[in-house]
Amino acid sequence: MTTRWIATGLCHDLPNGVVMAGRWHDTELAVWRSASGKLAAWKDRCPHRGMRLSHGFVRGETLSCIYHGWVYGTDGGCKHIPAHPSLVPPKAIRAEAFSCVALDGVLWLAPADVSEAPPRLGGLRPVRSLSLTCGLAALMAAESALAGKDILRGSVTFGGHAVEICLLVQPKPDGITLHALCGASADLVAVSRWLEALRFKAEEKVAE
């Protein structure tokens, strides 16, 4: 059974008080953490004039749209419209929420009605995310040690050591984004270099 959860980033890339762009298949999302650390993910579109909420700014426990400053609480409801300071915004004005969970250092997204929990990746260390202009097939052709579909795992040898690698695959229109984790004792810089070499090799496979 494949999971509906898709990794959209690593927790260390989203500190408190920050918003970033996320993606679940073709749905673009704004993923953000409040000052106190509450996590939320919404369709990346302010209901007012369609501006990307991922370009907005976090103040305390709210996210504001950068266009007209409309303020949304972590529950997705619009709390304040600066052009009309004394107006209580109608309840119907709300951002469309997705499920977002931070687990084992990974930010996971799924539609709001998801019932299962995200996959567990205990014992691994988050390394980094990287985007590739090629698809999954080229990636698999470039590295035979990896197996899987949404979650690629394998043991790779470099620098004389076997390193456990886990790549979470996030599809996007022009390629894939990988969120990489590795065995707890591996050298993060070495793994990062290996990932860049892998990207180079995978993208070259497409050019061939």
Add this chain to the structure above:
Amino acid sequence: MIAPEVLNEWYPVAMASQIRAGQRRQTQLLGQPITVVLTDGAIAVQGPTGSFPVIERFGHVWTCPGTPAHDLFTVPEVDQPGRRLVDVGVVRVKCSPLRAVENFLDIAHFPFVHTDILGAEPHTEVNRYEVQIREDTDEVWATKVTFYQPQAAKSAEVGIVTEYMYRVPAPTVSVLYKTCPVVPGEWDVIGIFVQPLTEELCDVWPYMALFDDVTPMAELIAFQQMIFLQDRSILENQIPRLLPLDPGMEIPTQADLTSIAYRRWLKKRGLTYGAQMVAA
């Protein structure tokens, strides 16, 4: 197929001084390739199947790819003695030409997009203003618009409450009149002339006719350029890229009365190039 209502309107396609200086501009209008060129001392616009009519006005070249339904609008104020006419130049924006115009009609974004220049928190309130479709000229007008501005113009030294009037005299054009910081009782005139390259791509020509004989031309241009580039960061990140005319797609408030009138005016007149009629 592009609707005749769209083809029969006037659109800006070049800055006249550049064509007069001998530059040839190969560009697009409503998805068709066109060339703007100087021929025997006259500016001509060549389309795929022949030449289009040309009007040179406000320092720009205007053309109509169909049969002009009416004359190009005028702005009598620009001929007042003492005004500086500022051709700002061109900014390419990946958005619907209609979104570019709508953004120009909007004041509520000033504190957030043009922070500490055209607006600043906590002065975010948009007071009620008046909007009408003027039947005689078939234009959208917004009047009695007021807003607090820290630096209303390059010439403004202190924050002032600026009064605005907005006007949509053509589907891809807006002209505003705002309190002139240096000459009491006069309006500065600022416009955007939007050339629809395609439904999702436009060239925007800001234009100004100001009472300001002090600020160097380069600084006037740089000020307007800065403002418009701030707008572009919004315009290229609105979803969908087309302007939704389906009322269920976006949620306006009282501050958006001009935008609501503009959308209705476009819909009623069939000017739907760059618009999304039904939610995707």
